[in-house]
Amino acid sequence: MTAPVTTTQTPTPGPVGEPFEPLILGFTCNWCSYRAADLAGTARTKYPHNVRLIRLMCSGRMEPEFILEGFAKGADAVIMTGCWPEDCHYRIQSVKALRRFLFLRRTLSDLGIEPARLQRFYASAAEGQRFADEIARIVAEVRALGPIQPEIRVALDGHPVAPAPAAEPVEVEA
Amino acid sequence: MASQYMYYPGCSMDGTGKAYHDSIQAVLPELNIGLAELDDWNCCGATEYMGISPLRSQALVGRNLALAEKQKNGTDTLVAPCSACYVNLARTDAYVRESAELAASVNDALGADGMSYTPGSVKVRHLLEIMIDDIGLEEVGNHVTRPLTGLKLAPYMGCLVSRPDYDDRWQHREHPHALDQLLLALGADVVEYSRRTDCCGGHMTQISPETGLELIRRLIVEAERVGAHALVTVCPMCQMNVDFYQREMNHHFRENHHMPILFFTQLMGLAYGMPAKKLGFGREIISARPALSHIGIEAPLTEEEEAQRAAEAKPVRRRRGDPALPTPAPREDEEELR
Amino acid sequence: MIPADSRLEACIQCGTCGGSCPSYADMDHTPRQIFALIRAGARDKVMDSNTPWMCVSCYLCAVRCPQQIHIPDVMYALKAKATQERRVPSHVAPDFSKTFVDYIHKYGRSFEVGLVAKHYLRHYVTRLPGMTTSGIGMVTKGRMGFRPHQIRGVAGLNAILDRASEIEQAKQRGLFEERPQSGGTH
């Protein structure tokens, strides 16, 4: 039995007084999670717009550099999605992806980046609803985290991606 | 090494469940279990408060959980012997764990008296679960000195232990055999009782007596059908409904059933060789004496039986020529004098 | 805790709940019919039904429901709604709840003698004679105390409950107002 849960989608105010909308880079495998995203689409299941997907053949294809490139170029979080370990198209590669994920989370925290900015979930080709739910959950979580620290972005890329003046804290009248 | 638990007795323990209380107090020290009663606990709301206001009901239970969180001393387990209390405590804990929104509201309310509860910090369990999972059937059986062989018992677990089962602890939610196993460990003959988790009528005896009585009747009729000497329960509400309303049920259906209902801890005490009086026998309305006579145990008289005996024993008038002196009348109620 | 959260939309009208219900005989509508009426927006019929009041919270329907609907929670919510609107089909069940709850407010615990006595005096006077033997047995055998126990923190408890009422009122959501059509997040 599960208790009924209400989800609230009220955006938390960001540092500049505007609602903060995170930008999230999502990696999917070709066989399960990309098809889950397809199924979410065919079933017209709604989820937040904040995520942008890249298809890999397997979530085990994930290179550390992809994550760092993502953070450098403006992503606030990166998601590695894939097959359930027992359903992996490449037999056991989903487990290898998990191992790499755990290692990368540790590395991120060594770099001073919140580990929650790297997320992983499984979705089979039949789990469009789950895909949407997980995206909504992660967007809410990252929204609460706020944007990635600008220094980190500078450090990763050499220069801030969007040097727009609005990115600087603006005095807002209380 | 004694196991320590926090203990939420529930309102019945002072009243209708006194025999449960007595037998728990007698049996648990034997098994080396210590119970620390939750200080200044309040009523769980039974099945009534949820229908007045769900949130207030959660806050009501939340206060108990908050007290337990504060009081926990080496244990985070809160034991409830009453199934209704157990399910109310478990429900609130489960719901605040799942919904951050509800947790915030409950804590907001608790804040009115400077209290708070961290979801999941207290583990709520029923006394039966403690016996089965923590003590274990083997240990329960190790203490048996007077096996209940020959006593046919119908294990009546009632509805709220294996249901709704917020934490997925019960594989069988309709026909669990946990209580059977425990009674078997005591040496009793356990009958296959198909109404083991049926409803005792709950508050129906209050709000719709005819239905309530019919619900009680089917429990009793089925127990008779499978040849039980007595029903065994883990819940004071079930005990009260079947015991207290059995007479009225007989009256209503113009039948004459006599099916005592006993707490499982009373039977544990008996099997451990403890005196029946100490275990709260005699407090029941439907006397357990005929049942216990099957295994040669003389149970204390019930109120009614005592009155009858007294009436029979009292010499009405002196027979002519009888040299005997009048016998003193038995004490009205030994317990009140102690 | 309110029907909109109880997966009510998923009901397939199979009747497992009604078939399982021990107090079915007293209900004017089966739980299944109540769900259909809620979906049909038949507010009056639902609010005037005695069904929620007859629920004994045995959770048989909840564990058997093939759609895993939180049926007892729906019943609780409907009762609370009716209580709030002072709109009840019969006074027996609501009175019992109220008497029970009043004891909690006053003492922090329930009080069985007072509860049963009060309730039966009010609603089943004719049944009392048949019960006196049992009742007297209860009292003299020490199974029913004559005096209720009052907890120390009764004032604090009432403060908590009052605060809960305020929160609940602030969050009040309608039973029959438009419920979300899908899991939309925008």
Add this chain to the structure above:
Amino acid sequence: MTAPKIGVYICHCGSNIASMVDVEGVRDWAASELADKGVVVSRDYPFMCSSLGQELIENDIKEYGLERIVVGACSPHMHEKTFREASANAGLNPYLAELVSIREQVSWVHTDKVKATEKAKAIIAGGVYRVHEQVPLEPLIAPVNSATLIVGGGIAGITAALEIADAGYPVHIVEREPSIGGHMAQYDKTFPTLDCAACILTPKMVDAGAHPNITLHTWSEVVDVSGSVGDFKIRVKHKPRMVVEADCTGCGICIEKCPVQVIDTGFEAGIGYRKAIYTPFPQAVPKYPVLTPDDCTYFAKGTCKACEKFCPVDCIDFTQTDEFVELTVGNILLATGFQPFDARRIESFGYGRLPNVFTSMEFERMSNAAGPTGGKIVLRDGVTEPKSVTIIHCVGSRDKNTNEYCSAICCMQSLKFAHLVREHTGADVYECYIDMRTPGKGYDEFYNRILDEGTQFIRGRVAEVTDSLRYPEEEGHEGRLIVQVEDTLAGVKRRIPADMVILSTGLEPQPDATEVARMFGVGCSTNGFIIERHAKLAPVATMTDGVFAAGATLGPRDIPTSVSNGAAAAATILSRIAQGQIAMEPYRATVDAARCSGCRICNDLCPFSAITFDEAAMVTEINPKLCQGCGVCVAACPANAISGSGFSHDQIIAQIDGLLSYPGGGDGRPVEEAVGATA
């Protein structure tokens, strides 16, 4: 480096995309903002996938000399092939065309048109950046071995085997039971025509057994699979029969003489007995019996050997052990079927507790003239005929506590039971159903026939079956069952006395379905059935090239569907065999020997054993025939010596840059103003 000339094509998909994405806005934006990335032409069109849409692209390739194509439309799983072919038609290498999804990932899942348009732009940019790094590729060509492996000898497998064998190609059927035939062999009648199952199945079994192109491996299991499409290596275990097949005549004397009787939980569904040496049923194919050591007195006590003594041809061999056979096949068909739901899991129906509650499989055997009761319908005592029978639908189906799906066959199966009960016993029959689902050919007519026969239908899911009477007026029904159900149409609760209750149990995947799926490298949904490549357009193919599936291994199926599945799979396999070779996606990992440091980090990563180490040269090698293209080794190589075609490092980095260069979110980042007008 100068940017390649790129064409961008935005599909409206009717209104599917256009209603949520400002397609003209995206088109103009790509033309202006992505011009410096090489976009020379940007167009929109109502249906890019139509022949006119494709022509548009083909003409542009020729006219503008386009070197890359980016199409923003549906999922690549839908139309990637379409646009690649269009490119190829115009002389552009197909792998230089990229399809990005702005339908499944944008217009269908979002509700804010401004945000959706923003996201569509970013996705197009991702595609444009990515194709810069795209290189021409050629599909891999592999020869196809003409032999086929069929796993499972039920009706689906037999059908496919006969089709392929009749076309002249070799087939191996691996069946773990002693005989082929599957569940269909257990049934008495088949709905809706009430044909005798044995009469229509047995001839097919005999054909399969005698066909020169079909090799039966019964009492056998596949234990290992390697290789890939066109060239699979299969290892099959022949379990010991304890009977020398070459000598056995199938006379059955051994069975007759065997003194041991055990409950047959297999073919007889637990309501009949078999010997320790047995054939599951008289028409078994092959005819050779099987001896199960666990039941045999000789194996337990060392004496008996009755079978050996009486065998006229001396073919009993107690010393047999597992034997292994290696097969090479080009295609594989999984037809492993289902197992019936274990009705004990629904406690309220009392199966296993109340003797006169039966499952559908038990009833099938009971009603079968060749079954344990000789076709007599009786209670568990073996003699009493029921006077009243209740059939419960959806047991283990349409129930979130067990299986959420509809088992598809239960309604028709229950109707068939109702007919058989009335025909055999004349008893009253009640059917408790949630919804009556009879969508097949002749199915609803069959429902009408059963209605006419006087079966009583109650719309309501049964709450419980009990032997405990309730009201005083139920007295007189002692010893019977009571079925408690809400009659939802009448709005009343009923307690129906019954002598016999039949649970119409649903279909579940085989208990080892997940392991089988893993062994063959195909996907299983969370409920355990194999996932087809496309539910509508490729219903018998799997995600793995060369592996097909048919029948109830894909989900609940009735016999007609299983047969057509088997035939469809056979046709697909035959077309592969006829081509003689197959083209595969060229996504493979390759090692640049010059950069490989010989660290061997990648050596343990490949589950397909494609990676080997050349001890002499001290470099790693990858066998492109075995490589499946997952890319795990690519990501792991510390020297960047391994590259993965189709999903190279540079391609993905470029796509990341493209996707993130045009953010549309808050966070103070610039929001593209151009879309404002469309809001």
